[in-house]
Amino acid sequence: MDKRSTKIKWHGNEAINMASHVIAELYGLNDLTIENWIFYADVDFLSICAKPRKKTILHEYIEYIYFTNYDYMLDKHFPMEVINTLTGLLDFYNIDYTILGKFDNVGKTDDELNPEEFEEAEDYARELFDFFMDELSPVIIDDIFTVLYSNKLFLFEFNSQLRExxxxxxxxxxxxxxxxxxxxxxxxxxxxxxxxxxxMRDKGRCQICGADLTKILNLDNTENYDHIIPLENRGNNDPINFQLTCEHCNKSKGDRSMAFNSLSNRYWDID
Ligand SMILES: [Zn+2]
Structure with a gap:
């Protein structure tokens, strides 16, 4: 697949749908909170969040949830649900998967297959899933990350669970x-x-007082890149723990303060 730059084709339905699934998991839907995930998947989380990496600890968590979600559907014998969703995504991103051979029943439901077709579907779904995870899942995982990275409450909860x-x-x-x-x-x-x-995420505004730091019309303020949960309060250096603040707020914020706001810029006001 071509390297994506500023022009990004993205499948909003899958990204937003799965982002909301990841939120539910973080808050304990299936006991896949950060502590349990790190335990089950044996994640060396400290080596990940000791310094900023482009593939963040949140990418790793999304990847695990994403894999688990489809793996569960395969284990519970819903091959057509997996096939229909994944072929839809591969088609959307123009990825050629003819290497997997021909499968005639795309679009049907699990109930519509006879036993022989069902067995064939189960084999095809597994191969398709492996292919998908190699070829396309990094793109989708980054799309899900992009949705979640703008959700400050989610990031705060994620960092708080890491803090523990x-x-x-x-x-x-x-x-x-x-x-x-x-x-x-x-x-x-x-x-x-x-x-x-x-x-970009914080739209050039101090996330504590809302001051404009874009320097388009004034040079009053200097931007700071601030740990949402301070290191002194057991925060970390992963990209998910940074926010934009102004010099004044950064200096007046105590060493251990976890002050942050979940600000949003509306597109327009309803009168
Ligand atoms: Zn400020």
Whole structure:
């Protein structure tokens, strides 16, 4: 697939639908909260969120939920549901999957197949799922990330659940990541791609007082890239824990303050 740049073809239905599923999981729908996910999937979360990476810890969580969602449907023997959804996505993104051979029953429901066709569908669905996970799932996962990255309440909850785990870490066990007091070491610098992403997401506004930091019409304010949950309060350096603030709010915010607002810019007001 071509590298996507600023022109992004995206399947909004799948991204938004799955984003809402990930929100439900974070709040405990099937016991896949952060703590359980890290335990079940044996995730080395500290190596991920000790410094900003483009593939964030949220990408990893989405990937797990996404895989689990379809894997569950296959385990419960709903092959046509999987086939119809995944072929729809592959067609939308113009991905050629003829390598998997011909399958005639696309569009039918599981109930409409005879036993022989059903068996064939189960085999095809597995192969299709593996192909899909390799070829297209990174794109969809990034789309789901893009939806969730604008949801500050979700990010705050995600970081709060990580915080509970960081509180239990012992500095002497992992001195490469933690200071003596158990706080994650500050990342050496905030990369330009992250500053740009946070500035765009927060629409150039301080997320505490709402000051405009775009410098289009005035130069009063300087932008800061601030940890939503401060490192001193067991925050982390993953991109999901950054927000835009003005110099004044950044300086007046205490070392351990978790102050943030979930601001939104409306497109227009209803009179
Ligand atoms: Zn401010």
């Amino acid at each position: 785990l960081i509180l239990n870490l012992k500095a002497e066990d992992i001195p490469e990541y933690l200071k003596k007091d158990g706080v994650i070491k500050r990342c050496k610098y905030i990369p330009q791609w992250l500053k740009r992403g946070v500035f």
